Amino acid sequence: MTDAKALVAAFADRLERRDWDGLAELLDPDVVYELPQTRERIRGRDRYVQFNAEYPGDWHVEPRVVLGDDHDGSLLFRWRLDDEDLLAIAFFEVADGRITKVTDFWPEPYEPPTGREHLVERW
Amino acid sequence: MTDAKALVAAFADRLERRDWDGLAELLDPDVVYELPQTRERIRGRDRYVQFNAEYPGDWHVEPRVVLGDDHDGSLLFRWRLDDEDLLAIAFFEVADGRITKVTDFWPEPYEPPTGREHLVERW
Numbered sequence: 001m002t003d004a005k006a007l008v009a010a011f012a013d014r015l016e017r018r019d020w021d022g023l024a025e026l027l028d029p030d031v032v033y034e035l036p037q038t039r040e041r042i043r044g045r046d047r048y049v050q051f052n053a054e055y056p057g058d059w060h061v062e063p064r065v066v067l068g069d070d071h072d073g074s075l076l077f078r079w080r081l082d083d084e085d086l087l088a089i090a091f092f093e094v095a096d097g098r099i100t101k102v103t104d105f106w107p108e109p110y111e112p113p114t115g116r117e118h119l120v121e122r123w
Numbered sequence: 124m125t126d127a128k129a130l131v132a133a134f135a136d137r138l139e140r141r142d143w144d145g146l147a148e149l150l151d152p153d154v155v156y157e158l159p160q161t162r163e164r165i166r167g168r169d170r171y172v173q174f175n176a177e178y179p180g181d182w183h184v185e186p187r188v189v190l191g192d193d194h195d196g197s198l199l200f201r202w203r204l205d206d207e208d209l210l211a212i213a214f215f216e217v218a219d220g221r222i223t224k225v226t227d228f229w230p231e232p233y234e235p236p237t238g239r240e241h242l243v244e245r246w
Contacts, residue, residue: 036210038235040243047242054239065214067190067197074190074197076214076226087159089212089228091188091199103199105212107228112161116177119170120163 004068004094008075011092011099012063015052024049028098035104048102057081068092079106127191127217131198134215134222135186138175147172151221158227171225180204191215202229 007026014022024045033042033051042048064087065076073092078085086107093101112120130149137145147168156165156174165171187210188199196215201208209230216224235243 035235037230037232039232039246040235040239041246042242043244051239051242054242056238065195065197067192067195069190072188072190074188074199076197087226087228089214089230091212103210105210105228105230106233107160107212107230108233109160109162110229110231112158112163115179116163116174119165119174119177121166123162123164 003070004073004092005066006068007094007097007099008068008073008090008092009063009066012061012066012075012077016061018053020049020053023052026099028095028100031098031100031102033102033104035106037106068094071095126193127196127215128189129191130217130220130222131191131196131213131215132186132189135184135189135198135200139184141176143172143176146175149222151218151223154221154223154225156225156227158229160229191217194218 011026027045027048029045031045031048033048042051059079059081062078063075064078067074071093073094075090077088079088088107089105091103092099134149150168150171152168154168154171156171165174182202182204185201186198187201190197194216196217198213200211202211212228214226215222
């Protein structure tokens with residue numbers, strides 16, 4: 001797999017199947033994982049795979065959109081864990097057929113600001 | 124412009140320049156804008172352009188990653204508004220050279236859960 005789209009699709013599939021060896025094959029040994037919302041960073045394939053393997057609960061990753069070119073990829077996915085059911089996003093950087101960076105976003109629900117009720121509906 | 128990548132790049136550029144007529148040209152008349160976090164929806168090009176034109180403050184959109192294929196696009200961008208400075212994301216659907224759907228995500232900072240301090244660093 002040389003382009004980001006194929007790597008991202010395989011990433012989501014192997015994560016969902018808890019195929020940790022298969023996941024590791026997709027990752028550069030020096031992969032960096034970042035969570036901008038919490039300002040957390042994990043360095044290295046071993047620690048990043050361990051982070052996923054240790055993530056508690058019966059969580060599920062269901063891809064909705066997978067995009068990629070020679071350098072970057074993106075994944076929109078449905079995340080389910082107990083009562084949680086939300087859309088989350090990851091962006092990827094790839095080089096030489098491996099994922100070198102994962103940037104993860106967990107957009108949580110919030111109340112809308114006022115002042116735009118004349119334009120919006122709620123669901 | 125027929126593919127999503129070019130449409131997404133133009134979308135970000137015209138938004139930043141407050142080129143409302145130019146923005147409207149990129150949008151399907153029946154474009155749907157959704158914010159899953161607040162469960163808000165705006166239907167139609169006119170209302171969606173108005174929503175953007177009315178958005179208060181001296182905000183700035185700076186693209187970081189633009190991806191797209193024949194049907195879908197994604198945009199990772201830096202958003203700045205007063206003290207706010209965050210990475211936000213939009214996904215797009217396109218058809219017949221126009222944007223038919225925009226799904227926007229505003230991931231806000233939060234405190235990390237405990238139990239992974241052995242793997243992560245903070246910044």
